[in-house]
Amino acid sequence: MTTLEGLLYGLTVALQPDILIYCVLGVVMGTFIGVLPGIGAMAAISLLLPITYYITPEAALIMLGGVYYGAQYGGAVASILLRLPGTPQSAVTSLDGYPMARQGRAGVALFASMVASFCGSIIGIVVLVLLAGFLSRAATSFGAADYAAMMVLGLVAASTIGAKRPSKAFAMVVLGLILGCVGTDVNSGVARLTFGRTELLDGINLVALAMGLFGVAELIGNITSAERKGSPPHVSLRQLLPTRDDLRRMPGPIARGGALGSFFGALPGTGSTISSFLSYAMERRISRRPERFGEGAVEGVAGPEAANNSAAISAFVPTLTLGIPGDPIMALMLGALVIHGVQPGPLMLEARPEMFWGLVVSFGIGNLLLLILNLPLIGIWVSMLRIPFRWLYPAIIVFVCLGVYSVRGSGFDIAAVAVIGALGYLLALAQFNPALLLLGFVLGPLIETNLRRAMLISRGDPVVFLERPISAVFVVATLALIGSSLWGAWRRFRSGPAA
């Protein structure tokens, strides 16, 4: 079956009325789940699993897929309006989206995020259709050394995002790395920094960390600041529309973010949180005016949103082509297929073409629906800012608790989110950037396990990082990046202490 035939065949599957209904259901649910802080696709999909027993496997996969990528759209909303990331991957969006909202440009930020999400998804779909075979081979040829080197590059590249002072940025990354160490060490089975709590054996809950550092910390900050006690700025309809300058700034970040996301999404175990961080870091690096980032740069919204959406689509590459789930949510979806007697694996494309092509076409339909659904909603979301904070904040706290509890049904995690929130507030007072903490927390464990795994496999020979071509490229790029930063610092130093 050629690609074109496949797509046409997929249309006949995805446009069946009952399947279309499940697609709509999935994306609508995904949007709202994404908007609600902390309640992510994981909780929603596990709740929906029992329902899927009663529908066809195609409808089940298409609905669950809709929830998965739909949540990426919704996640940006609270992140932009309230600095309250609906999902951990949209935390980055708040870095510039929230300043935009405070400047009365919430509508523009939401518009940028929706359009970027849509375009990112389309890039992801194109990559999935044209390059699935290539990407799945790339995924299996990526070894531990390659992952480790790539993540180090990511950490170095992103470690200065949104920081006024390098020393403060460094402190946050290191704190993130330390928090990432909490839990059972995969290699030795030793419990690290758990202080005798079995609840910490699997590490700190990522959702609790993101909600605490961003959402709860922001709420505490707003309660104490007089400025936000008054009524929020009035937003006119005109301000919802992006200016010509905004529109001009968006295509580049969207294209780059989409490409970055579709690459990272296809690698098992990396995923959309990392791609949105790296997209942000990349935009800031190549921008001619990096100082605008963190002050409401539309590129800082468009890039990461395109990246996490394209990653959500290309995450299906290893799942569909290799039968290997790249993240726990994909594993859940594969589980849904197994219950239907569909064995996901390398042969699925040949054995069940209706599944593969139907899903691919449903991605297109679903994303179009999401765009149509979300653009008119922008006005409604922005008007949420007019709700008095004394009503809004208690409701948000309830949702945060619900969301954190939904991850693993743990009361401990709710206590954790309160403690982390207090920490986040103190960090904000001292002008530390919590995004860097989150970055260290996400990348640290990946770097550590892959580094140690690479060293184990090479029997302790560090040359492996230079022998493997993929890893060597990343090592050289990392060194070049560090070198150029040092060179820049040296030149500024030489030209006198003017800055």
Add this chain to the structure above:
Amino acid sequence: MAAIDRRNLLVASALAGVGALLPALAVAQQAEWPTQPVHVYVGFPAGSSPDVLARLVTEPLAERLGQPVVVENKPGAGGVIGVQQMLAGEPGYSFGTTINGPLTTSPRLVPDISYDVQNDIAPVALMATAPLVLAMAADAGPADLAGFIEAAKADPGGIAYGSVGQGSGAHLTAELFADAAGIEMLHIPFTSYAEVTTSIIGGEIDAGFMAPSAALPQVEADKMKMLGVTSQQPFAQVPDVPVIAGNAGMPEDFRAELWNAFIAPAGTDPAIIDRLNTAINEILQDPDVQEKMLAMGWKAEGGAPADLAQRITDDTQVWGAVIDRIEAAQ
């Protein structure tokens, strides 16, 4: 003092009277139980394999008990959190299903565990077992189990195998196998079977003990091969894979299986445990349930609470010895 003594005497005689009534009461209680929803704690997230397995049993169980059976997912620490939560629940209405780890190896491997298996857990029934298969990339050298052992003997530590973490079933199984075969392999811990599979197919590591359902699709696509299965009998999901026991010089009693069991807190009324055991055994006889379990890679089992108790004791000893050897080697 005298007054108290007299009161005690009164209480004692009253109790003696009650004692005579006790058997009758127990019957009445059994007929009435359960009077409220029953909670079953599962130490893994909703939608995971242990969770789906639990629900295959709890749904028909609710019909038989005439009360809702609520599955409570309390994931964490390899299932230990679920067992701990079960023990904190209301006696008679708090039960659990768990994989073998929390009842056999976790007390050795997980620090700060709050329960003692012998004293705190009452076995109800073994629900299902699952073997692992020894898998390699399709183009790897050894053609069969004998070839694998030969290759490993020729190059001690040369074969790298993946597991899903230090102390995981996949790790301990591989070490049990290595000890029985008299070979030495290099352990590479991963965090999921997905990563182990990718790494084997990509040629980064050589082998791994995996769930048959994880290896099967790769075998069908000619990317992997299976050299042996760790159950005593051939496993229905992969009927062509030879059992390791008695093959290529391996001992006849070689067996390494994951299992899933229904448990209760110690101190649960034995009549309740009996009733649950009977109901669960009936459910496990249902061909439809058996078929659904097999599709997920589990073989429906069953048996008396004492059988499960024996299994816990046996496996604790077998895996304890493996852990001793691993610790001694470090």
